[in-house]
Amino acid sequence: MTKQWLYVIDEAIKRIENDELELGLQALKKVQKHGKDLPEVMLYLAEVWYRFGHLDEAESLIRDILQKHRELETSLKQEYQMLLAEIALDGNDFDTAQSILYDLKEAGEESIRLDLLLTDLYSMQGLDEVAIKYLEMARQKDPGNKEILTALGNMYFQIGKDEEAMQILEDAGGQSVDLLLSKARVLAQNGDFEQAYHLYRQASAHEQSAEVLYGCAMMAFHTGHIEEAAGYVGNLLALDEEYVAAYPLAADIYLSMGKTEKSIDALEQYVELSGFDLDQIRRLVALLTQAGRYEDAKTYQKLLDQWSTEETE
Template sequence: MNEKLQEAIELVNTGEVEKGLTIVKKLVKDADDEQKLQIAELYFKWGFLDEAKALFSKLLRLYPNEGLLYIYLAEIAIDQDQEEEAIQLLEKIKKDDPAYLQSLVLMADMFQMQGLDEAAEQKLLQAKKLAPNEAIIDLGLGQFYASIGEYNKAIPFFEKLIEVNAELENTNVNLLLAEAYVHTGRFEDALECYAEGLKEQIELNSLFNFGFVAYQLERYELAIAKWNEVKVLDPDYIPVYLYMAKAYEQIGSLKESYETAEEGLKHDPDYKELLVFAAKMAMKLEKHEKVEDYLKKAIAIDPGYIEALTLLGSYYLFHEEYDEVVSLYEQAIEMDEYDPQFEWDLAEAKKQLDRYKDALNHYESAYTSFKENIQFLRDFAYFLLELGDRKRAKEMFVRILELDPSNSDIEEELLRLEEW
């Protein structure tokens, strides 16, 4: 390579782009065709597409049968949103040209970007027929099928690449295969591929997914270990904290679970799902002063966050703060937020506040959603007894026995009602 051209490359690579480009522009004037190709490729690599296009076009006029030039010009056309021009260029490459296979793959990529999946598949299959053992074609087919959700079709292509130990630049086939295995429910196979793939290259999303698959297989210690690696590599990888906290909960390490949730909230105080999880752990650890704080923060972030609302409502009920229950839910309803659990909780709260008429209305509203819920039917039945409505209370008790014939307490209640 020309010494001046090498100097220009070093200048661009070290950030002195203008100086490097000045040298390149001077070199173009006296460059031979081979040097012009090198310069055009550098322009393309650096993103100076107009300059690259001008040089490639000049060379194409001199070498109209050189398929590689069509490839470069088509890639530039694609980058400049000129798909029709790209297709016209690629279709000019002859079948006996070494670049023909690459043209088929490039057309497949372009068709897929346009949503023409069937056309893309045909181009790739055509390439596969011409070069059945070409690794880049197997990779293209595997990635194509994975991208359209046909993972069972993708898997054999990825497996073949690993079997023949294909060398593919900037492609970790084990990680691609791991993702395909996950989507087809082959979790144990996915773990093996993640382990192999991450030996080649540490990739945060794949490392996180490795932990997630281990979690799904109830291998919680392994999940925690992998997620710890994620945290070390990137403490701001926020999703890891919630799932890691859940894993600790699964093995009974509530203190570590709560501390992990707190750690995550230091990095992202507005992570509403983590706020709710932290509240749950605080409840279990009897850190009562923290529960309300976490849940109120979650609701402030998302006033329609039903899980946070109902959890706070149940917290207030447990602590007999009935006015707070009513205030919480009625404010939510005014803001057009609603969940059937509101009705049940409001019924319980207003019953305790001696607002029986309102409580009855809430029980009636909740009945449709909870008529299969034994605890709800029990609460409603005893409330009806308080109101003196033995007939409807009996209906609730009968329904409970239909759901749970072995419930002896309810049988006794029915007997007492029959005696009255």
């Protein structure tokens, strides 16, 4: 029976992912109605509710199962509790999450998942030093886990310990995209644009994501490789035309190439997408005026005046 219900859940997931939302939700509700005597099935269902953003449904189901099945196997009960803590964290209910996680810790639970949830708990409250302590615990349990090492390196960056961060990322070994991006970010923040550009280009050989292309374009621009920067930003906007941050950068690049009209086009698209950015509208007005497009400049000046008035009210 357990396998049959798990199969129904998997089929419901496929329905939802294929935009057959109502059919998928009906199937999940059917499982919840008829499978409550199967805690393993209900745990999977709660995870699915959580994955699709139905946090109240997931929390209600978990609490119902924990109330109904008081003699759950310890490991299964702990899985329920950790999912409940995860839901609380998503709702910024730090007190509930902390209570659950501390109870698990006192009960002797020592899993990596628990350490990572405690990391999230303290990181979300801005307590980075405490968060790092739990992330270090997770690292001790799985020293070669690149995701943990990358997260730990990034947290050390956040508290200003760049050398420790870089060493941790080096200890991770290999050159995964996440590690390359982590190194590139801190180098860029420290003004070492050439080395950052080198790492972004290495990352681009493995992955042509928007973040990678944006980093390549930004560092190429800062290091004077303008043609390359234009190529990267063009590829980025072809990949994701709603990547808002790319448009001001594109405007900078095109302006440095003497392509005022392309710079204006980029800023117009940026204003249309971003809605509210007075600095970029001022810049657009100046470029339109410089280009002799006075009527267009007046249009954006009116928008600028309107938003400036609203901002001061």
